Amino acid sequence: QSVLTQPPSASGTPGQRVTISCSGSSSNIGSNTVNWYQQLPGTAPKLLIYNNNRRPSGVPDRFSGSKSGTSASLAISGLQSDDEADYYCAAWDDSLNAYVFGTGTEVTVL
């Protein structure tokens, strides 16, 4: 069972803004930075956001991350068809001494 909770799905039309929430606790999001991974269908996960709001080289600035207390969010602006993917939040958990992933959110472009 994941310790980070995400909505199972999110959707929007092309050009819209979509946000995905990630809820944790004081031992993970409350203490450590949050990362987001994008998994396109049939492929390996890819780092999308790290250290709450940093983008790796090559990730468009349409993707942004934020964190407040024990929750975090990923925003996708200017939604495009190739953003259809599963998105996972993740963070280190000090109590479990483990890296924990969120439950995952499937984004659909209508």
Next chain:
Amino acid sequence: QVQLVQSGAEVKEPGASVKVSCKASGYTFTSSDINWVRQATGQGLEWMGWMNPNSGNTGYAQKFQGRVTMTRNTSITTAYMELSSLTSEDTAVYYCARAAPTVTTAYYHMDVWGKGTTVTVSS
């Protein structure tokens, strides 16, 4: 470029063990942890553990303690994950992933992933 190349698909019988390899290239192998993450069909990502290729130190998720072993061969820049006492519940795609260098777990994240190795457990 930095890449992790994993071994091919495996089919195992219940009770057997499987050993998956992950060959690193394009960076200093001993400078970054290697993590293993698995994903059953239609399910989410599940972290299994980490290994420091320099020291050989490891850390495993509670769920896999006693059943997983992560090792490495620095001469060929390859990491290994061995999982024993397989059941059908272990059928999944297994990924290796490099952890970006960091001095604290507060900033832990994985910046490079292998393409995955499918392990099927079936009699």
